[in-house]
Amino acid sequence: MDKRTIGRIQMWLVAGTAAFTVMAQSAGVSLAAGGTGGEPFTLPCPDHTALVGIQGRAGDYIDSIRGVCSRFDEIGNASAPVTTATVGGTGGTSSFNLRCPSGEAMVGVRGRAAWWVDQVQIICAPIDENGLAQGAGTRDPFTAGGSGGDAFSHDAQHW
Numbered sequence: 118m119d120k121r122t123i124g125r126i127q128m129w130l131v132a133g134t135a136a137f138t139v140m141a142q143s144a145g146v147s148l149a150a151g152g153t154g155g156e157p158f159t160l161p162c163p164d165h166t167a168l169v170g171i172q173g174r175a176g177d178y179i180d181s182i183r184g185v186c187s188r189f190d191e192i193g194n195a196s197a198p199v200t201t202a203t204v205g206g207t208g209g210t211s212s213f214n215l216r217c218p219s220g221e222a223m224v225g226v227r228g229r230a231a232w233w234v235d236q237v238q239i240i241c242a243p244i245d246e247n248g249l250a251q252g253a254g255t256r257d258p259f260t261a262g263g264s265g266g267d268a269f270s271h272d273a274q275h276w
Contacts, residue, residue: 217257
């Protein structure tokens, strides 16, 4: 497990996409979770795509993570997903794949963290006809990782 790399999670800044205008406008804001046990990182989606999920490996901690991005058409249908680079190590006892429902994109992330990032859970919101995520979003019922650490929550309303 390479805790030095994955010890902190920084919000993904999605450049060039209307679906995450709020995130792109906040590019100077750095939101992080976890202690000083790792290095901060940003996993940008390709231009004109939005973050629709995360994948990785976890055990008691999040060992590795990467973003899952999709392009949306004018009626909110997502194209075939592409993934960002992966950060972290090769540890973890299982892989995870957390995805927003069809027609939705990520607007936040919740989880648990102390020295390391223990757990992650995604927050998703529907995409409207203008390609913007609408509302505060809803939590995906699934989580990845362990149960240690203190709760954290970062969403688009606070970026």
